Amino acid sequence: MKWLKPILFAFIFFNPVVLLILYKSYWISLLVSFVIVFGGYYVCKIKNLRWVVWLFNIFAIIGISLNAELVFRSLYADKGVPNIYEVRGKYYFNKPYLNQKFDDEEFNSRYLTNCQGYRIDLLSNANDSITQCDWLFLGDSFTQGAQVNYDEMFSSLLYHDFPDKIIVNAGMSGAGLYESLNYLKDEGVSLRPKRIILQIGAFNDFYNIREREAGWSEYLLEHSELYRYIQYNLIDNPVLPLGRWTEPFFDNKEENLKYNIFFKESSSEKEADKTAFVEVLSKFKKEADEINAELVVMLIPSKEQTSDEMLNEVCDRFGINKAELDMIATNRLVKEACNRLGIGLIDLYDSFRQSDKFPFFHRDEHLNSDGHRLIASVLKSAFAAERSKYNVFSIGNKNDRYPTFFDDGMSILFQSQEDETYLIKASNLIHSREDIVWSSPKELIHPIISKGGTRLAFTQGDQDRGETDVILYNRETGTDCRVNPDGYRGAIPTFSNDSRFIVYPKWRDNENPVICIYDISKKKEVLSIGDKKAECWRPIFAPNDSIIYYIRMESDGLFGIRSFNISTREDRKILKTTYNIWDIAVSPNGEKIVYAGNKDGNWDLFILDIASKKISQITQTIGNEWDPVFYNDDEIWFAGEFGINNGIYHLRLK
Secondary structure, eight states: OTTHHHHHHHHHHSOHHHHHHHHOOHHHHHHHHHHHHHHHHHHTTOOOHHHHHHHHHHHHHHHHHHHHHHHHHHHSTTSSSOOOEEEOSSSEEEOTTOEEEEEOSSOEEEEEEOTTSOEEOTTSOTTOOOOOOSEEEEOSHHHHOTTSOGGGSHHHHGGGTOTTSOEEEOOOTTOOHHHHHHHHHHTGGGGOOSEEEEEEETTGGGSSOOOOOOOHHHHHHHHOHHHHHIIIIIIOOOOOTTSSOOTTOOSSHHHHHHHOTTBSSOOHHHHHHHHHHHHHHHHHHHHHHHTTOEEEEEEEOOHHHHOHHHHHHHHHHHTOOGGGBOTTHHHHHHHHHHHHHTOEEEEOHHHHHHOSSOOBOSSSOSBOHHHHHHHHHHHHHHTGGGOOSEEEOOOSSSOOEEEEEOTTSSEEEEEEEETTEEEEEEEETTTOOEEEEEEESSOEEEEEEOGGGOEEEEEEEETTTTEEEEEEEETTTTEEEEOSOTTOEEOOOEEOTTSSEEEEEEEOTTSOOEEEEEETTTTEEEEEEOOSSSOEEEEEEOTTSSEEEEEEEOTTSOEEEEEEETTTOOEEEEEOOSSEEEEEEEOTTSSEEEEEEESSSSEEEEEEETTTOOEEEOOOOSSEEEEEEEEETTEEEEEEEETTEEEEEEEEOO
């Protein structure tokens, strides 16, 4: 069997186990094995020696490369530039679910992305996606901000002043204007941004402006650690004459005159790039206009524009006469183009030059944390008229929800989460001291504290499956008990104002929830509201404990607000709208009810004047506001979700 030897020899180069490890596919491994067996058999039948030699060499090279790829993935994956991008035709973007560290002599950062490839922080849920945004940032590595942590990026810093805005950062390292444009066409417009902020570097974005199609090299960079190692460690290893990046200044006169836009002397290449710049900017404007979005250009200066010392260093080392330079040429070009096209412009030239802190890393060309803070400050001023009326209470995205207050008004109680642990926390509003009141691997939601703070009630269990219990905890004795009776489920408890009762929805499998009033001292149910014909949820006591407000699903499938008089047993409709209602709370004076309403496809907050039935919408964002509670008659605290940001917020009504 002379065909057996070449087959066995081929398996040396195309080991099915290697292929399985590389591609994590049994089908690929089996298919290649099948090809080897039959290919080896038919190679033996070829009588032309030249063809046999050629086939042997080709397949040997491929086989050796596959084995080398496995070695490099195992041993040298961290020796090159991290593999964080995926090619998407005419542009590239972050891979989803990244958890990458960047270590450099000048910086150390963590780089994480969600399921869409958008950058997130350590506390965010990577499975949460963004379907709509208010502001969309486009640009290159200066917007991407891989050199700093998520909370240090200028786009993240804006959250503290604009917490009601969903802000998406789609900056990509090395992305030219056309790459950003193609991302906008393909993905960005689907987010329906109200404002698009296009970051432009006053240097690299005026060089070789053209549309590019991903070739075999880009795909190899994405999929091959061997190729990446060769490309970034053996081939593409730039020499930095000054020990730092000096783009767009070259160390020879010819290239400076041909490509450097800061040189007064013109060239055909520079003139072509200037024309191309205006053309691509007009295309951005067209895309923005089609979705009724405002387009704003944000122009970042170079180091040499920012620092006279660095400019002098470049001129001295490269033999450049400063009289040959026009260091604001790009600024004039961008300003003229923006004026002509009706595009807003934020030119950071003056802010960078006047800053007390240098905004760049020294060797690396990118923004340091001071630079990001500076840009955030400028943007805050530029968009000051849109600053949110909310104040952010939460620190980080910990799924903080269901705020409620101790009766002294000095401390707030809320649910939170850290990794796989569910928490109920108490935080002092004056001293910012935070204590964990309860923790569990089981889901903890809807915490509520009694007057005097002696008792805590909350929901525990799997909310999605409806397998939850109401737990009552005595903080003085350290004992706890389940409130809902055997065979029933319970959720969303609320204390009466005299702390004698708990009201909560209870239900059995395949039955609609009813409202149960539980006597704490007697440890039993004393009254039930509802007839199981329709779902009843979110019960709360009026300030004088004489009335229970709750929501009930009406015949049209939407929830409305009802009231139940405990003394007279009168049950009447308070509010019925054309949209769903959830999360109700009553004001301390008993005159108003705040609720979350899904009027425009997301949850906003509304206030109902009980006497007049007048409704006022107090939030109107593309995020979600829910879980409202009155702090006093004129202040509301609530939970919200705005893109990847979530937490608890504070709002003054007057």
